[in-house]
Amino acid sequence: MIIYPAMDLMGGRPVRLRQGQFEESTFYHEAPAAALARFAAAGASWAHIVDLDGTRVGEPVQHDLIGKLARAGDLKLQVAGGIRSTDHVARLFDAGVERAVVGSLCVTRPDLVAAMLDSFGPDRITLALDVRVENGTPLVATHGWQAASGISLWDVAARFPEARHLLLTDIGKDGMLQGPNEALYEQAVEQLPHLAIQASGGISSLGDIADLPTDGVIVGKALWEGRIAPEELFA
Incomplete structure (x- = not known):
């Protein structure tokens, strides 16, 4: 399993x-470069970076900073936030980013996502699907979780048989530190065997990670708030 701080x-x-709400934000004092260096020193090989400003406006905003972090070479970077075109992806790769993450486009512009997978290769594009589980069915939400697509995770994933990476978030768990939705990830691993799935949302302890069946896991708040020590996590 790959652990992505x-x-x-x-x-x-x-x-x-908290729950993707900009008005419920907690800032941390550590500089971004110092944080990545700290994770690398503890044994991490990747990091998951989200340009929240880019998410808000619909195009990458913090490109220069992310480029500096990528060029520092401490970790391989998987980057999300405001990616809406092949040019956005190309610029990230030129800056040294290893993987680009596309989310809402999987629902609104599946043709464009397919073109990205074809142009850059499936190993360099991560599909990001955020879901709310309703009556046992994971339904994909878009546009920063504000819009409900009414389309199931399974139907959206079926549009991209060539994809290799999927970042799957249970919105109800994100930022809550109450443990992940293990049943969702077990079902996803079973139904989408061609995808390397990254679990996201709710991780609060090392035990949460040990029980996951996925190829990767995103760990955010638990790291930043000291609930999990990097040295323990990457050991």
Whole structure:
């Protein structure tokens, strides 16, 4: 399993949101570069970076900072936030980013996502699907969780048979530190065997990670608030 320490950036500062709400944000004082170096020293090989400013406006905003973090070479970076075109993806790769993450486009512009997978290769594109589980069915939400697509996780994933990476978030768990939705991830691993799935949302302890069947896991708030020590996590 690959463990991805997560760092959300707003105005160049690390921040965590509760339930994806910008008005419920907590800023942290550690500089982004110092945080990534600390995770690398503890044994991490990847980091998941989200440009929250980019998410808000619909295009990458903190490109220069993310480029500096990528060029520092401490960790391989998987980057999300405001990616809406092949040019956005190309610029990230030119800056040294290893993987680009596309979310809402999987619902609104599946043709464009398919083109990205074809142009850049499936190993360099991560699909990000955020779901709310309703009556046992994981339904995909878009646009920063504000819009309900009414389309199931399974139907959206079926549009991209060539994809290899999926970041799957249970919105109800994100930022709550109440443990992940293990049943969702077990079902996803079973139904989507061609995808390397990254679990996201609710991680609060090492025990939460040990029980997950996924290929990767995103760990954010628990790291930033000291509930999990990096040295223990990456050991």
